[in-house]
Every structure is written in structure tokens, then in C-alpha cells.
Amino acid sequence: MKNLILYFIFAMTVFTSCDFLxxxxxxxxxxxxYFANEEECDKYVTGLYAKITNNAxxxxxxxxxxxxxxxxxxxxxxxxxxxxxxDFKPIAHYExxxxxxxxxxxxxxxxxxxxxxxAANLGIDRISNANISDSKKxxxxxxxxxxxxxxxxxxxxNFGGVPLVLxxxxxxxxxxxxxxxxxxxxxxxxxxxxxxxxxxxxxxxDYDSGRVNNGMVRSLLAKVYLYQEKYKEAHEQLTExxxxxxxxxxTDFNNVWSDKDNSIEAIFEIQTSSDKTYGLGNSLPVVTGSxxxxxWAWGGPTSNLQKAFEAQNDDKRRKxxxxxxxxxxVGESNNNPYNMTAAYHKSNRIIRKFYIPKAKRAVPYVxxxxxxxxxxxxxxxxxxxxxxxxxxxxxxxxxxxxxxxVRNRVGLSTDSNLAGNALRxxxxxxxxxxxxxxxxxxxxxxxxxxxxGRTMLEHVMGPDGTFVKYNMEExxxxxxxxxQIEPSTKGTSFNSQRDLLFPIPYNDxxxxxxIIEQNPGF
Numbered sequence: 001m002k003n004l005i006l007y008f009i010f011a012m013t014v015f016t017s018c019d020f021l022x023x024x025x026x027x028x029x030x031x032x033x034y035f036a037n038e039e040e041c042d043k044y045v046t047g048l049y050a051k052i053t054n055n056a057x058x059x060x061x062x063x064x065x066x067x068x069x070x071x072x073x074x075x076x077x078x079x080x081x082x083x084x085x086x087d088f089k090p091i092a093h094y095e096x097x098x099x100x101x102x103x104x105x106x107x108x109x110x111x112x113x114x115x116x117x118x119a120a121n122l123g124i125d126r127i128s129n130a131n132i133s134d135s136k137k138x139x140x141x142x143x144x145x146x147x148x149x150x151x152x153x154x155x156x157x158n159f160g161g162v163p164l165v166l167x168x169x170x171x172x173x174x175x176x177x178x179x180x181x182x183x184x185x186x187x188x189x190x191x192x193x194x195x196x197x198x199x200x201x202x203x204x205x206d207y208d209s210g211r212v213n214n215g216m217v218r219s220l221l222a223k224v225y226l227y228q229e230k231y232k233e234a235h236e237q238l239t240e241x242x243x244x245x246x247x248x249x250x251t252d253f254n255n256v257w258s259d260k261d262n263s264i265e266a267i268f269e270i271q272t273s274s275d276k277t278y279g280l281g282n283s284l285p286v287v288t289g290s291x292x293x294x295x296w297a298w299g300g301p302t303s304n305l306q307k308a309f310e311a312q313n314d315d316k317r318r319k320x321x322x323x324x325x326x327x328x329x330v331g332e333s334n335n336n337p338y339n340m341t342a343a344y345h346k347s348n349r350i351i352r353k354f355y356i357p358k359a360k361r362a363v364p365y366v367x368x369x370x371x372x373x374x375x376x377x378x379x380x381x382x383x384x385x386x387x388x389x390x391x392x393x394x395x396x397x398x399x400x401x402x403x404x405x406v407r408n409r410v411g412l413s414t415d416s417n418l419a420g421n422a423l424r425x426x427x428x429x430x431x432x433x434x435x436x437x438x439x440x441x442x443x444x445x446x447x448x449x450x451x452x453g454r455t456m457l458e459h460v461m462g463p464d465g466t467f468v469k470y471n472m473e474e475x476x477x478x479x480x481x482x483x484q485i486e487p488s489t490k491g492t493s494f495n496s497q498r499d500l501l502f503p504i505p506y507n508d509x510x511x512x513x514x515i516i517e518q519n520p521g522f
Contacts, residue, residue: 035126038136044123045140048147049211050280051116052270053374059108061283061374064439065299066091066105067158071441072460072467073432077300079485080291080344088298089486091502094461094494101506101522110159110505113151120148121168139207142196146212146220149192153224156185157443160501160519164188175512179504186228193221202246209262215246216268219377226385227447231392238386241267247379249409254320254330256380257353259360261373268377274362274369281362281369284354290323291344294365301349303477304470305436314433316410321436323352325479332357346486348479351437380406380434387427396423403427406434421451428456446500454496461494468492497521 035041053060068074069092076088090099091106100106123144127137155162162185163177180188200206201214218237225234241247250256250265262269273280289295301322309318319330325340325348332338342348354372362369387402396419403426404414418426431444445457460467471488475481480488498521509516 031122031126035130037130038132041127041130041132041136041140044127045143046208046211048116048119048123048144051112051119051147051151052376054112054115055279055368059105059112062287062298063105063109065284065287067439067442068299068437070094071445072470073302073305073436073441075300075302075346075480075490076298076486077288077346078291078297078344079346079483080297082485085486093490094499096493096495096498096521098506101503101509101518103505106502107505107507110155110508113155114165116151117148117165118168120144120151121166124148125168138198142199143212145192146196146199146217149189149196149224150220152185152189152192153220156182156189157227157446158502159504161185162504163516176515178512178515179517186224189224190221193217193224197221201244210269210271215241215244216377219267219382222382222385222389223377226389227443229392231389234385235389235393238382238389241382242386247382249379249383249405251409253317253410256375256378257320257372258331259371265379266373266375267379267382268375270374270376272371272373274371276369279368282354282372282374283368283370284351284374285356285361285370285372286366286368288351288354290338290340290350292340293338295350297345297350299351299437300345300347301351301437302347302467303349303475303480304467305432306349308429309433312412312429312433314410314412317433319352321352321433323350323355324348329355329357331355333359342479342483343485346480346483347477348483353437375438381438381440384427384431384434387430388424391423391427399423399427403430406430455500457500458494458496461491461499462496463492465491465494468494495521 035044065074066088069076069088076085076092078084086099087104089095090097091103124141127140127144130137152162161179161182164180164185165174165177166188169177196212196217197214199212199214199217202209205211205213218241222234222237222241225231225237247267248264250260250263255263256265261271271280272282286294287296288299289297291297306318306322306324309315309321319327323329323338325342325345326337328335329338330352340348340350356370356372362371383402383406387399390396390399390402400414400416400418400423407414407430414426428444428448432441435441442457445460446455448456450456450459459465462468468491471480471490475488501519503519503522504516509518
């Protein structure tokens with residue numbers, strides 16, 4: 001897999017709590033002399049958290065945006081640099097071909113996830129034999145197993161079955177590892193996460209906040225079960241998280257994506273810093289920001305998503321999710337209209353969740369030093385997963401209660417008579433609105449089945465897809481219909497035999513000599 005072990009930079013600076021972010025960068029060490037004491041073992045594990053995003057403009061943050069570009073929620077967005085479309089359009093518009101298999105962000109995302117896996121494997125091996133207390137050893141190994149499970153979950157939901165590497169291999173050995181089945185990968189993820197359940201709940205942690213705790217493990221494990229339609233197992237984990245009382249919804253939806261770090265709603269949250277020394281900022285405010293405001297404008301929201309909010313009379317979340325040119329921005333210190341140049345933005349909209357009010361921006365704003373923590377899992381997601389699995393298990397009253405709890409925050413009611421497919425569809429729509437641009441939509445569309453047995457993604461994309469028909473036949477949006485630098489034909493070339501997974505990166509298939517098989521259609 002392209003000498004992935006050689007890419008591993010030993011113990012990068014910590015990425016897990018505000019306390020950690022003040023610690024110095026751990027430099028390259030000789031592994032034979034490392035892990036000698038508890039402090040060294042702890043530094044190694046804290047460095048592993050940095051592998052979640054790789055502390056860079058790309059690939060992880062941008063890849064997460066690209067997955068939303070593959071849905072009905074987002075365009076490629078920027079029409080200021082059409083020459084850059086080669087980096088996005090083959091994936092986001094479902095064009096297939098060699099430009100998809102060699103896509104730089106796809107390739108880098110794959111490699112970064114395996115960097116994290118190899119770092120976890122190494123740490124598990126060395127710390128298992130380290131001369132430290134049994135309790136600390138158990139904690140550190142559980143943290144690393146959680147992270148390894150998370151990295152494999154990221155891979156399996158994007159690519160399907162992938163090579164399972166659980167020990168330290170040299171580069172030549174790595175290239176000879178074939179793909180395991182999707183089921184085998186999920187089984188290993190379940191094992192890693194189950195092993196990590198020894199960790200304490202958030203309120204009982206005697207180590208730094210922001211690191212893995214029991215609620216975080218259960219929430220991710222529930223999502224892993226949900227993706228496999230193991231509803232009973234998912235329900236058990238979600239019930240534990242909800243009953244723990246460790247988490248709750250933020251009172252105001254506008255505070256979810258803000259400088260209110262590690263709030264009562266946060267479960268699995270990436271910690272960020274504006275300190276230039278570490279480069280641990282969130283690049284998304286610039287990546288998705290307006291071209292008229294030092295941003296790049298990738299991932300512009302669609303009018304289709306805006307209409308979904310409007311259909312629910314959901315003005316609160318709409319304005320906290322989408323900024324439309326000419327409107328005042330919620331959270332800014334004034335009510336001045338925020339104007340964007342239509343020629344530079346496909347929809348003349350940007351994502352509000354990643355917008356940082358001007359008075360709170362890092363200087364320089366264009367640098368990767370923006371302080372905005374990123375939610376991977378938050379309590380609203382847990383409640384909506386619980387609503388979904390409760391419905392699948394026939395507990396419709398409980399399902400409606402979880403659904404209503406999320407909608408109450410933004411003043412929306414829920415029909416007390418909702419049942420059957422109507423309840424199912426209401427939960428699905430609620431996930432779209434509540435979790436827009438949080439890296440959930442594509443994978444929900446891929447896993448949800450419709451009445452005809454096909455996935456919801458197959459109903460949204462393709463020549464007869466609802467999103468394609470909306471753009472080609474129904475939309476009257478003044479911005480999207482007139483700006484065709486990014487064509488509104490997105491999704492017309494979607495192929496259900498090919499596009500329910502992303503391709504394996506070309507280089508890894510080639511370096512394996514065909515041992516790693518490509519996904520169908522690529």
C-alpha cells in the first residue's frame with residue numbers, strides 16, 4: 001500500500017483536548033528506546049489522535065467536504081477556479097474513470113487512514129510490553145483500539161472491504177495483504193470497540209478531557225451496528241448513552257457549531273487550536289468560506305437542501321446551516337447583508353456551520369489556525385440513531401419521543417400519529433436537516449433502503465433521480481440555474497453498479513500487483 005509505514009511520522013502533537021494543545025511537539029524518537037515509562041507511552045497515544053485529521057489543509061477535512069459534494073446537499077461550489085474541478089468533479093459528479101481512481105484527495109485520505117492504523121498497531125504492540133501500571137496500560141491500549149476501529153470504520157464505509165492489517169508489517173509485506181470482506185472488517189471494528197468499553201464514562205475520567213471515554217465508544221459502536229442493520233445491538237448501546245445522563249442537547253442550536261467547545265452535546269469532537277506553533281486549526285472555515293471573504297467556496301449548499309428546510313418551516317436551522325448571499329449572518333455582531341459574487345459561487349451560498357464571525361477569526365485568517373472544533377458524533381446524532389433503530393424494532397412510541405426531542409429545540413412539532421414508512425421517512429429527513437454538512441448524508445443515503453429495495457442514493461442520483469430532476473426540470477433558483485460553470489447536470493452519470501462505493505486508489509492496486517482488487521466499474 002505505497003510504503004504506508006514509511007509515511008508514519010512518529011507521535012505528532014496531541015489533538016484531543018485544550019489541555020493537551022499546550023504540550024510541546026514530540027519529535028522523532030528511536031522506537032527501540034521509547035516506551036520506557038508512563039510519560040512516553042502517554043505522549044505516544046496523545047500523538048495518535050492527530051491522525052484523525054493529519055493536521056493539514058487536506059486530505060481529511062477536504063475529503064469530508066467531498067463526500068457531501070456527492071449528495072443532494074452540496075455542489076462543488078466554487079466557480080472561481082474551474083481548472084481545479086479535476087480535483088473534485090470526477091468524484092462529486094460521479095464521472096468514474098481514471099480521474100476518479102487517481103484523485104489526489106481520495107488517495108491521500110486512504111493513506112492517512114492507514115498511517116493512523118499502523119501507528120495504532122505499533123503502539124498496541126509496544127505498550128502491551130511496557131513497564132507501566134496495568135491500569136494505565138489498559139487505558140492506553142483501549143484508546144488506541146478505539147482509534148484503530150474508527151480509522152477502519154472510515155475506510156469500510158467509503159471503500160467497502162479493505163486490507164486488514166493488525167500487526168507491524170514491513171512495506172513489502174503490506175503490499176501483499178489482500179482485501180478482507182466488508183463483514184470481516186466490521187467484525188474487527190466491533191472487536192476493537194468492544195475492547196475499548198473498559199474506559200470510564202466522561203464524568204469519571206481521571207485523564208485529560210477530550211480523549212476517548214465510554215460514551216464515545218458506545219456511540220461509535222452503535223453507529224457501526226446501525227450501518228450493518230444490527231438494530232438490537234445498536235439500540236442497546238444507544239440506550240446506555242442516553243440513560244447515562246452524561247450528554248444532552250445544547251439549548252440553542254446556534255451554539256452547536258461555535259466557540260463553545262466540548263459542550264454538553266459533544267461526544268466525539270476534534271479539538272483545534274489557533275496557536276500557530278502547532279498548526280492544529282480547522283481549515284474548513286476557509287475551505288468552504290466565500291470567495292469574497294478570503295475563502296475558497298468549496299462545498300456550496302444546494303437550493304434543494306434549502307427547500308427541505310423551508311418545507312419544514314425550519315428557519316432556525318436553515319440560517320444556522322446555510323448563508324444565502326444578501327442575508328445577514330446569524331452570530332455576526334451586525335445585521336449587515338453578507339454579499340457574495342454570483343459568478344464565483346455556483347449557488348451563491350456558503351455553509352454557516354463552519355463560518356467564524358469576523359471578530360473571532362485567527363490572524364492571518366487564510367492560515368490553518370482557525371479555532372473551530374469539529375463534531376464527529378454529537379448527542380443529536382445519538383438521539384436520531386436511537387429513533388431510527390427504535391422504529392426498526394417496532395418501538396414507534398419511543399422512536400417518536402427521540403425524534404421530538406431533537407425537533408423541540410428548534411420549535412418544531414412531530415405528528416403523534418406518525419408510524420410505518422411515514423415515521424421512517426420523517427427520521428431520515430430530520431437527519432438531513434439536523435446533521436447537514438457533518439459528514440453523514442452520503443453514508444445515510446448509501447445505507448437506507450427504499451420500498452423497492454434500492455438504496456436512497458439510487459433514488460436521489462441518476463437520470464431519474466430526484467436531485468437530478470429537480471435541477472434539470474424544476475429548479476428556478478436564480479443563482480444555480482444561471483451559473484453553469486459547474487453544470488447542473490450533476491448526478492446524471494451516476495451508475496448504481498459502480499457508485500455505491502468509492503474506488504480503491506489506483507497506486508495501491510498497482511503496487512499490490514493485483515492482490516488488492518479494484519471496486520466494480522472502476
